[in-house]
Amino acid sequence: MELLIPEFGLVIFQTIAFLLLMFVLGKFAWKPVLAAIKEREQSIDDALNKAELAKQEMARLTTQNEELLKSARAERDLILKEAKTLKDSIINEAKTQAHTEGAKLIEKAKIEIENQKKAALFELKSQVSTLSLDIAERVLRNQLQDKAKQEDLVANLLKDVELN
Amino acid sequence: MDCSHVFDFKVKRLIVVFTLFLAFFSVGSPAFAQVDTLKAAEHSPAETQAKEKFDIGKFALHHIADSHSWHVIGEYYIHLPVLLYTSNGLVSFNSADFQYDDDAKVVVEKGGQRFVKMHEKIYYASPAPNEHGQYVQLDEKHHASNARPLDISLTKNVCTLLISIVIILAVFLNVASGYKKRKGKSPKGLQSWMEPIILFVRDDIAKPNLGHKYERFMPYLLTVFFFIWFNNMLGLVPFLPGGANLTGNIAVTMILAAATFLLTVFNGNKYYWKHIFAPDVPKLMWIVMIPVEIVGIFTKPIALMIRLFANITAGHILVLSLICLIFVFNSLYIAPISVAFAVFIGAIELLVAFIQAFIFTILSALFIGMAIEEHH
Numbered sequence: 001m002e003l004l005i006p007e008f009g010l011v012i013f014q015t016i017a018f019l020l021l022m023f024v025l026g027k028f029a030w031k032p033v034l035a036a037i038k039e040r041e042q043s044i045d046d047a048l049n050k051a052e053l054a055k056q057e058m059a060r061l062t063t064q065n066e067e068l069l070k071s072a073r074a075e076r077d078l079i080l081k082e083a084k085t086l087k088d089s090i091i092n093e094a095k096t097q098a099h100t101e102g103a104k105l106i107e108k109a110k111i112e113i114e115n116q117k118k119a120a121l122f123e124l125k126s127q128v129s130t131l132s133l134d135i136a137e138r139v140l141r142n143q144l145q146d147k148a149k150q151e152d153l154v155a156n157l158l159k160d161v162e163l164n
Numbered sequence: 165m166d167c168s169h170v171f172d173f174k175v176k177r178l179i180v181v182f183t184l185f186l187a188f189f190s191v192g193s194p195a196f197a198q199v200d201t202l203k204a205a206e207h208s209p210a211e212t213q214a215k216e217k218f219d220i221g222k223f224a225l226h227h228i229a230d231s232h233s234w235h236v237i238g239e240y241y242i243h244l245p246v247l248l249y250t251s252n253g254l255v256s257f258n259s260a261d262f263q264y265d266d267d268a269k270v271v272v273e274k275g276g277q278r279f280v281k282m283h284e285k286i287y288y289a290s291p292a293p294n295e296h297g298q299y300v301q302l303d304e305k306h307h308a309s310n311a312r313p314l315d316i317s318l319t320k321n322v323c324t325l326l327i328s329i330v331i332i333l334a335v336f337l338n339v340a341s342g343y344k345k346r347k348g349k350s351p352k353g354l355q356s357w358m359e360p361i362i363l364f365v366r367d368d369i370a371k372p373n374l375g376h377k378y379e380r381f382m383p384y385l386l387t388v389f390f391f392i393w394f395n396n397m398l399g400l401v402p403f404l405p406g407g408a409n410l411t412g413n414i415a416v417t418m419i420l421a422a423a424t425f426l427l428t429v430f431n432g433n434k435y436y437w438k439h440i441f442a443p444d445v446p447k448l449m450w451i452v453m454i455p456v457e458i459v460g461i462f463t464k465p466i467a468l469m470i471r472l473f474a475n476i477t478a479g480h481i482l483v484l485s486l487i488c489l490i491f492v493f494n495s496l497y498i499a500p501i502s503v504a505f506a507v508f509i510g511a512i513e514l515l516v517a518f519i520q521a522f523i524f525t526i527l528s529a530l531f532i533g534m535a536i537e538e539h540h
Contacts (some may be wrong), residue, residue, distance in 0.1 A: 003229065009247075009316040010230065018419060021329050032343055032344065033343050
């Protein structure tokens with residue numbers, strides 16, 4: 001039965017010691033410890049959430065990239081196609097233009113050649129006439145140096161005239 | 165891994181504690197107290213028959229009770245100081261002055277007053293001895309009926325209490341410093357030993373029972389849990405810093421239960437009190453219900469007090485009894501069986517040390533939780 005009767009001394013010491021322990025631990029141990037644990041849990045949760053978000057963002061970016069790539073490819077094809085048609089049209093145009101231009105040049109050249117020919121002919125004609133006059137003059141002079149020949153010539157000329 | 169600095173830290177603290185301890189208290193010379201009953205038996209043949217049989221009950225009860233001296237080893241005792249608040253003020257002397265007497269036969273005179281010690285309790289001595297040479301008046305149950313001064317001595321239990329508090333503070337201030345040093349990092353050393361248990365108290369004891377208001381009661385629950393657990397384990401250590409039956413002492417469990425009781429009463433909300441004084445039953449039933457509920461307020465902490473006290477005391481008695489079997493059979497051949505059983509029970513007691521701390525804490529949380537529960 002004596003075991004069931006609390007001793008006064010121990011009651012006093014236990015009360016003081018326990019309150020003191022609770023105060024000191026509460027202030028210097030439990031408060032910082034629980035705060036630190038909570039903070040760490042928070043940071044772990046945050047990190048996990050962030051990782052999850054990053055994963056989603058990554059997936060989103062990947063699909064976006066794929067789409068971008070696809071559209072880029074399509075665009076490239078389109079551009080290539082356009083460029084090809086453009087090239088063809090340019091070549092065709094250039095060809096036709098070259099044709100017409102060539103034809104024009106040929107025409108021009110022909111006219112020029114004609115003109116040059118005409119001019120050359122004209123020149124030639126005048127040259128021929130002066131030359132022939134010269135020749136004639138020289139022939140005449142030669143002919144006229146001798147009396148007999150002159151008379152011959154006149155006679156010939158007159159003969160012709162008579163025929164006329 | 166190099167843990168020597170942790171050791172240094174702990175060892176230094178322990179050395180400080182024990183140096184102080186030894187500086188204050190004198191170590192007794194070889195004692196004869198342990199065998200005084202046997203000697204008495206030898207000297208008085210009339211009593212030989214009665215005392216020849218080894219009395220387990222007496223032996224065990226003597227060991228689990230508080231004491232003014234602390235058995236070290238063999239015949240060596242540490243004599244703890246006696247501090248008495250008498251009608252003439254404070255009186256102090258060393259318990260060695262009783263000369264190992266625990267039967268009120270040696271009178272110590274101090275400050276004009278005379279004291280005797282009987283069954284580790286100090287009484288004002290009677291002017292003259294009775295027929296057994298004891299300076300006390302015995303009643304019909306052989307209990308001393310003399311007046312007692314208020315005994316505030318540093319007994320074995322008080323010293324254990326102080327040592328345990330030093331240990332708990334050393335451990336948890338170290339743990340707290342770990343959190344400061346490795347802020348936001350993973351725990352290390354002592355910190356990683358204690359963190360799971362702190363989390364256990366928080367997540368499995370406080371949160372389910374106290375709901376979102378658990379944070380207010382965490383300091384109490386953690387303190388009470390570790391105080392009980394550490395002291396339960398210290399009680400299982402059979403040599404010096406341990407060995408006392410602190411958490412199996414009714415004074416200690418009473419204060420712990422009183423703390424839970426006060427927290428329950430002062431934090432009880434209107435729903436809690438309404439449940440007690442105006443329960444939702446027909447008014448005629450109130451005659452029965454209200455007294456039952458009022459009794460219930462007190463039975464809860466009393467159950468807490470008795471449960472812890474009885475479990476720890478029972479464990480100590482069991483281990484002591486098993487060891488005592490050697491002396492009961494008066495044969496060394498029983499020792500292996502006795503020791504094997506004691507080791508087995510000791511292992512169970514280690515479990516009980518934790519379980520009882522857990523039960524006390526979870527029931528405290530439950531009672532407080534019932535008092536602060538909001539009804540919608």
